[in-house]
Amino acid sequence: MHTDASLVVEFLNTVNVEEGTDLLEDAGQWREWAAAHALTANPVAEARAARDALRAAIGDPRLPPGSDGTVSVGTRISLTADGPALVADDVVGAVFAACARLVVRGDWIRLKICPADTCLWAFYDESRNRSRTWCSMRVCGNREKARGWRARAAAG
Template structure:
């Protein structure tokens, strides 16, 4: 997975719906996450607002969409213009912007399983991957569909 996509997906998955765990509920864990990703932590409220708006933009059905403005800086280097971020939210949104410019934004997805909602980056050739994991969520959904169809036949 591309570095930008890895950062964005990691940020989106700081909440685990299946286990009811939100990394942003613990400021110390948030500081460690930011340090592990080489960025400065924002205040938790700003990080949560950005994560929720970004998850909604990617397709989390539980969250309302909407605009979020974050200041960006562009630096002109010998290699060309570069988005510069001073903190975690800025770095994640800069990575998101680069994905959008490359046409890869549509590869960021949220698993549609209600008990999962894990963010993932669709690396399939035709961008058609639906589930975070075919072995787990995809298999569960296929089994549910099969049971429902079987129940209809036997009623």
């Protein structure tokens, strides 16, 4: 997976619906997560608002899209040896810079939310035709297909 996609997916998955955990509920863990990514942690409320807006934008059914769709972040354009680069020092800025690069490359549509109600894990669809539905066919996809089969068998 591309590094931009990895950063975005890891940020989106700081909430784990299946386990009922949210890394942003512990400021210490949040700072450790940011430090592990060589970034500065944003205030928790700001990070949560950004994460929820991004999750809603890629289809998390628990979250309605933002009222105006605007999230302010701090980024800058820096001239590097490879040319101009969109960069940021804090997590939210870096994640949104990564999202912007994904949009420019046409890869934004590859960010998805698993439709399994007990999962809702964010993932990057690396399939050739961008048709992947489940975060994992072995776990969520298999559960849903088995559930559908049992329902059809009971009805028939």
